[in-house]
Amino acid sequence: MTITRNKITALLVRTLFLGALLLFFFSPFYVQFIYAFKTRADVAVTGLSFPTSLTFINFRNAFDGTSLFPAFVRTSIVTLFVVFILQTTGAMAAWIIARNQKNRVYNSLYYIFLAAIILPFQVVMLPLYTQFREMSMLNTLQGLILGIAGFQLAYNIFLMTGFIKTVPLELEEASLMDGAGQWTTFWKIVYPLLKPITMTTLVLNFLSAWNDFMIAVVVGFKESVRTLQYALYMFFGQYSTRIHEAFAAFIIAVLPVVILYIVLQKYIVDGLTSGAVKG
Amino acid sequence: MKRFFALLMITVIAASAVFAAGGQDSSGTTTISVIHYMGELQKRDGLKQLIDGYKALHPEVEFEVTAVETSNYLTTLKTMIAAGDTPDIIFGKPKEYTDLIEAGHMADMTGASFVENLDPGAVPSVVYKGKVYGLPVDLQSIGIYYNKDVFAAKGLDIPETWSELVALCDTLEGEGIAPFAHPYKDGWTVFVDYFADEYVVRADYPDMYEAIEAGTKSFADYPHFKDTLARLKKRASYNAGDDWGTDNGTAQNMMATGKAAMYINGSWAIGDFLNNFPEASIGYFPLPAYEDASMNKMPIGVDDAWMASAASENMDIVLDFFKYISTPEAAMQWMKATSTISLSANIGDYEYDAISQDIVDYLEAGDTTNFHEPMLFSSALEDVYRNMIVEAAASSKDLDTLVAEFDKRIDEVR
Amino acid sequence: MTKNHHAKSFLFLLPALIIFLFVVVVPFFRGVTISMTSWDGLAKNMNFVGMENYKRIFSTDTILTPLKNSLQFTAITLIFDNILGLALAVLLVASTRRASFLRVAFFMPFIISLVVSSYMWTYLYSSVLYPVFGLQNPLGNPETSNLGVALISVWRNSGYCMLIYIAGLKSIPDSLYEAARVEGAGRIASFFKVTLPLLVPSLSINITLILAWGLKEFDTVMVATGGGPGRSSMSLAFYVYKTTFVWNKAGYGQAIAVVMMLFIVTVSTIVARALRSREVEL
Numbered sequence: 001m002t003i004t005r006n007k008i009t010a011l012l013v014r015t016l017f018l019g020a021l022l023l024f025f026f027s028p029f030y031v032q033f034i035y036a037f038k039t040r041a042d043v044a045v046t047g048l049s050f051p052t053s054l055t056f057i058n059f060r061n062a063f064d065g066t067s068l069f070p071a072f073v074r075t076s077i078v079t080l081f082v083v084f085i086l087q088t089t090g091a092m093a094a095w096i097i098a099r100n101q102k103n104r105v106y107n108s109l110y111y112i113f114l115a116a117i118i119l120p121f122q123v124v125m126l127p128l129y130t131q132f133r134e135m136s137m138l139n140t141l142q143g144l145i146l147g148i149a150g151f152q153l154a155y156n157i158f159l160m161t162g163f164i165k166t167v168p169l170e171l172e173e174a175s176l177m178d179g180a181g182q183w184t185t186f187w188k189i190v191y192p193l194l195k196p197i198t199m200t201t202l203v204l205n206f207l208s209a210w211n212d213f214m215i216a217v218v219v220g221f222k223e224s225v226r227t228l229q230y231a232l233y234m235f236f237g238q239y240s241t242r243i244h245e246a247f248a249a250f251i252i253a254v255l256p257v258v259i260l261y262i263v264l265q266k267y268i269v270d271g272l273t274s275g276a277v278k279g
Numbered sequence: 280m281k282r283f284f285a286l287l288m289i290t291v292i293a294a295s296a297v298f299a300a301g302g303q304d305s306s307g308t309t310t311i312s313v314i315h316y317m318g319e320l321q322k323r324d325g326l327k328q329l330i331d332g333y334k335a336l337h338p339e340v341e342f343e344v345t346a347v348e349t350s351n352y353l354t355t356l357k358t359m360i361a362a363g364d365t366p367d368i369i370f371g372k373p374k375e376y377t378d379l380i381e382a383g384h385m386a387d388m389t390g391a392s393f394v395e396n397l398d399p400g401a402v403p404s405v406v407y408k409g410k411v412y413g414l415p416v417d418l419q420s421i422g423i424y425y426n427k428d429v430f431a432a433k434g435l436d437i438p439e440t441w442s443e444l445v446a447l448c449d450t451l452e453g454e455g456i457a458p459f460a461h462p463y464k465d466g467w468t469v470f471v472d473y474f475a476d477e478y479v480v481r482a483d484y485p486d487m488y489e490a491i492e493a494g495t496k497s498f499a500d501y502p503h504f505k506d507t508l509a510r511l512k513k514r515a516s517y518n519a520g521d522d523w524g525t526d527n528g529t530a531q532n533m534m535a536t537g538k539a540a541m542y543i544n545g546s547w548a549i550g551d552f553l554n555n556f557p558e559a560s561i562g563y564f565p566l567p568a569y570e571d572a573s574m575n576k577m578p579i580g581v582d583d584a585w586m587a588s589a590a591s592e593n594m595d596i597v598l599d600f601f602k603y604i605s606t607p608e609a610a611m612q613w614m615k616a617t618s619t620i621s622l623s624a625n626i627g628d629y630e631y632d633a634i635s636q637d638i639v640d641y642l643e644a645g646d647t648t649n650f651h652e653p654m655l656f657s658s659a660l661e662d663v664y665r666n667m668i669v670e671a672a673a674s675s676k677d678l679d680t681l682v683a684e685f686d687k688r689i690d691e692v693r
Numbered sequence: 694m695t696k697n698h699h700a701k702s703f704l705f706l707l708p709a710l711i712i713f714l715f716v717v718v719v720p721f722f723r724g725v726t727i728s729m730t731s732w733d734g735l736a737k738n739m740n741f742v743g744m745e746n747y748k749r750i751f752s753t754d755t756i757l758t759p760l761k762n763s764l765q766f767t768a769i770t771l772i773f774d775n776i777l778g779l780a781l782a783v784l785l786v787a788s789t790r791r792a793s794f795l796r797v798a799f800f801m802p803f804i805i806s807l808v809v810s811s812y813m814w815t816y817l818y819s820s821v822l823y824p825v826f827g828l829q830n831p832l833g834n835p836e837t838s839n840l841g842v843a844l845i846s847v848w849r850n851s852g853y854c855m856l857i858y859i860a861g862l863k864s865i866p867d868s869l870y871e872a873a874r875v876e877g878a879g880r881i882a883s884f885f886k887v888t889l890p891l892l893v894p895s896l897s898i899n900i901t902l903i904l905a906w907g908l909k910e911f912d913t914v915m916v917a918t919g920g921g922p923g924r925s926s927m928s929l930a931f932y933v934y935k936t937t938f939v940w941n942k943a944g945y946g947q948a949i950a951v952v953m954m955l956f957i958v959t960v961s962t963i964v965a966r967a968l969r970s971r972e973v974e975l
Contacts, residue, residue: 018784018795021777025799025848028813031821048821085712093709096702109706116717118961120909122933123950126734126943127720127727129361139364150716153709182701211806213912217934221358223345229808233916234347236812243816250809257804265797350919354939361734361938378941463833464819466921523833523922524819659940670923673835688924691755692940 036248043244058248067223068249071231075210076256078144078227082209085149086156087198093153094160095186099169110161116154121214129218139222147215152208156201163197164190199267203260210257228253309593310341311600314359315370316352317583318527321550325616332612333603340596349467353658360384365588367597372584373405373412378657385412386587391598396605401622404581404651412586414601416610417619419582420565420638421475421545424552427560429456429540437564439572441510448517451540457519460539462530463672464523470668472543473511478578478650479568480507485653492656494693497686505678508671510568514543515672523673535559547582549634550618563637577641580651582619663692727947734943746948756949758924759932760956762839766928767907769843770850775899777847778854779892783884785855786862796859800852807849807912814845815917832918835925842917842926846910854899861895862888897968904964908957929953 035043037054063069097113100106128147129138137143167190175185191198216230226234232253236246261268317323323346330342345366347355352371357379359365365384379385388394389411394402397415405413425437433454438444448458462468480503481487487504490496498504519525519539527544534542535556543566552561567575585604587597603609610623620635620642631639641647656664667685674681728746730739750756781799785792802810815832818841822828831841865888873883911930914920920927920935927935933953937946 014784017780021781021799025802025851027821028810028817028848029801031817032813048825089709089712092705096706100702106706109710112718113713115958116713118905118958119717119721120930120950120954120957121911122909122930123724123947123954124717124720125934125950126937126947127723128716130727131720131723133361133363146712146716150712153713154717157709182698182705186705207804211808213806213808213916217915218358221355222364223343229806232812233808234351246812250812254805254809258801261800261804262797265800354935357734357941358938464830466919469922521819521823521829524823524830526819659942662935662939666921666923669921670835670925673833673922673925675836687753687755691749691753691945692936692942 032247032250035244036251038244040244058244059252061242062245062249062252066235067226068228068231068235071226071228072252074141074225075228078141078148079206079209081145082149082152083202083205085145086152086205087202090153090156090201091160091191091194091198092186094157095164095190097157098161098164099172110157113154113157117158119154121151125214125218132219138219139225140220141225144212144216144220144225144227147219148209148212151215152205156205159201159204160194160197163194167193196267199264203264203268206260207257308339308341309596310343311368311593311596312366313342313344313368313370314347314352314356314366315344316347316349317370317547318349319547319550319617321554321617322547322583325613328612328616329604329609332609333600336603337596337599340600353662357658360588363590365590367588367591367593368600369586369588370583371413371586372415372581372651373407373586374651374655375661376586376658377407377655378659380407380412381657384589386589386591386594386597388412388414388587388598388601391601393598393602393605396602396607396610396623396625398622398624401581404649405584413581413584414586414605415581415622416583416585416604416613417581417617417621418579418638418642419546420563420577420579421471421478422543422563422565422577423475424534424542424544424548424561424563424634426534426537426540427562429537435540437562438567439575440567440570442570444567445513448514452517456537457533457539458517458541459514460519460525460530460533460542461515461517461522462525462527462542463515464526466669467665468527468530468544469515469672470665471545472514473507473668473672474650475543475566475578476510476514476568477507478580479566479575479648481578481650481653482648487653488656489654491689492654492660492693494690497689498682499686505682507568508668508678508681511668511672512678531555535561545582546619546635546638547617549632550616552634553618553632561634563634565641576646576648577638578650579638579642579647580649581622659692660689663688724947725951727944728951729948730944732944733941734937739944742944746945747952749945750949750952756932756952759927759929762925762927763908763910763929765839766843766846766910767904769840770846770907771900771903773847774850774854774903775896777851778899779858781851781855782858782862786859796855799855802849803852808916810849811845811913811916814841814848832926833922835922838918838922838926842913845913845917846907850903850906854903857895857898858892861892865891893971897971900968901961901965905957905961908953908960929956 031048034048034051036058037056038046038051039055039057042051042055097106097110101110132138132143132147137146171189171193172185175189176182180188211229212227213229213233216227220227221230232246232249235249313326315326317326326344330344334340334342356369356371360379369385373380373385376385387410389409391411393414394411401415401418402411405411405415429451430436433450433456435447435450438447451458461472484501484503487496487501490500491498515522519533525533530539530542531548531551532555533539535552536559546563549563552559565575565577569575585601587594587601591597604613605623607623607625607627610621610626611629613619614621614626614629618632618635620631620638655661667681667688671678671681671685676684727739729741729743731742731745732739785796785799818832819830822830831837831844869887869891870883873887878886909930910928911934914926914928914931915934918926920931924932929949930953933946933950935946936942936949940946
């Protein structure tokens, strides 16, 4: 008797707890959903209740005549380049460091990268801005790309080095002895083996570029160059009464990331946990 | 792999073309960039009308307008300036940006043609160290909007002294009506509340800001500052429910529909009430900060004003545009669109709406005090100052501690 | 290893190194130089003032408010992210479809940007909290604004902690639970005797990361409150930003940034060391 009662209370507690957590975690999304898919008139009458019909007018208004769509396009370009740079140069650098850690130079470089992970952006914020201004790179997409990629490099190298060390040397050595150059060896033999970690870094890099706000605030604030997060920030400031459009815009802004996550989640979870636990 | 990279390279090159193409201007047109923080829809419409009117006369000129939220305006403007990317036309009152003027970023427009179109009384407000740095467009006052019906129903008169105002608030509370609709969520509305009071007393301490900026005095040296803060906190203590979660629109609604009796804001909001609550019966009176009724005057100064960047390459077009704005026709158009009181001369007869008429009555009676006459804080100190005020309104710390804390912050940034 | 091989190896490293030098290293050293001037960020010239800025930081107490805010913020996120993360991990560790779906769902806050999550929460705080729960907007009250901001971060990072804990949970061999059961330990006892000790590595990771993220927090503060009311929710990072770009004190701001960096590095190192020695014990 007691056993069943304990089981039932346990189940009850679990469900209640889970329910409370779901409420906490999803109420913001729910509110956003309601406001994005209902018209202002509708909300005035029905408040926060679930919509009976979905309207897309807020989505249209959010992009019509505002600078959000160009910002969306620009962010896509920036993200593409940032991910490309990090996935290639980061992996290449990590391989060299991982394979040459006995060498004092490479080992010190590793520790410098490691230290850079903790570095707060604030300490390079102003000098970077000044430097970009002097080189006319301020408010350019190139500047944004370099800024975001440069700041993510250390973390990429850290994650990848850890993983590469678990890849056996034999295959590379065999390839090199067969006469293949380092370039071919790396890209044909080693890189495919890094898939678990490169998938993780792909997602992390995508996120860092897509969600970037801080770097944009400092080096990419002009309207014609703004990326998505900064554009959203200004949009909400300019049109703080247009909540419906703002929330619709947020949903669009979040969609690519969500899709990417759902498609690649297996890699993220595996990568995050294996690479992280090792580190 | 190689094919993948080849594909990527092509994308890179294609995208680079996008970068390069991004900067081209269509030949023949000049683009004038404008930055402002006008939040009211009617003002943005008014600006659009001015721009359209000007473009009709000068089709080769294009305008690129950036609207920024009031609280972010200074940061955004400064970053743009420091990047060498200053917009041609900058919304703002010269007296509030003296540090930018000193650094040479603002255009000296002394002797420009628009000056002769202005009401001579308005010109000193845009003059700094003897030079003209701005075009003042209309008049500003900050005071208390009130619901005439509520006042009439409860048999209340417009308070003429501070204690009368407090008594009024207590009466209203007793009757179950929120004395004030405080839109404190928006932040800037808090220091507007403060200024409604401080503007009335400012003329009696004309060198306060200058002295504090120079470091010869501190806030602690001015006991009236503590008193002004105390009055702010008193007004803030009449909480209508969740003041810090109430935004401007909601507060206006509360007052216009009678849920609250009063609402403190500047004359720029008159248009909001006329457009959104045309049936409501609303009036306006200056905040009675003093106990002596004769000392409580209507504070006036410059509201919308335009400055120009010293680095602008299109100065001639900018000045021409300013001249256009200051002409009686454009000024009239602006007044009608925004429900403000123009500072252009030669407007001629104009029928003001009921709320503006309350202000004009004080103007015509000469019962005013100009809050833009004294020297004000530079923009950096102003930012610290305004944030301090917001904190003071919400904080439960005692005033002496707060004032001492504020002086420290000013010291740090001076 | 031939010299050619060495050269080629270095070339492999070069692109990353160049970008890193350009974006991180050179600005860092330049920043240190700037921190010893009285530059205002606008003027053409910088005046060298030596350690003046640093002396000022330590002789006035205006840095205490942002410091306190950052510490409070970090402490709250550390504690609650781990509690919630662990709770979620325990509840959702199963391999069922439902658990898998829920894991994805609870991780969602982590992948959306800080800008969007901050705006969602500021709206919730101001327009939903009062009508539905009768609670006032925490962001408007200087005493609770920092807590309000911290809550947004708790909401956001718990999913991440959950994932780390799930990985940790999955790596605990069943044999240990068997052994515990044989010794007569119930569900709760085995949780404390077997699970928790073996989750310490996961805890270490979570603590290290969240500590660093918390002390560096910028986006949420800027978007949700702008540091306000007043300075009640101003974090160290936002304080640096304001000092440098708004209050015309670039040199001083840079010095604060350097101090902030040293502070974070020191705290992170101490905590990392403490955690590692703990791990060795177990």
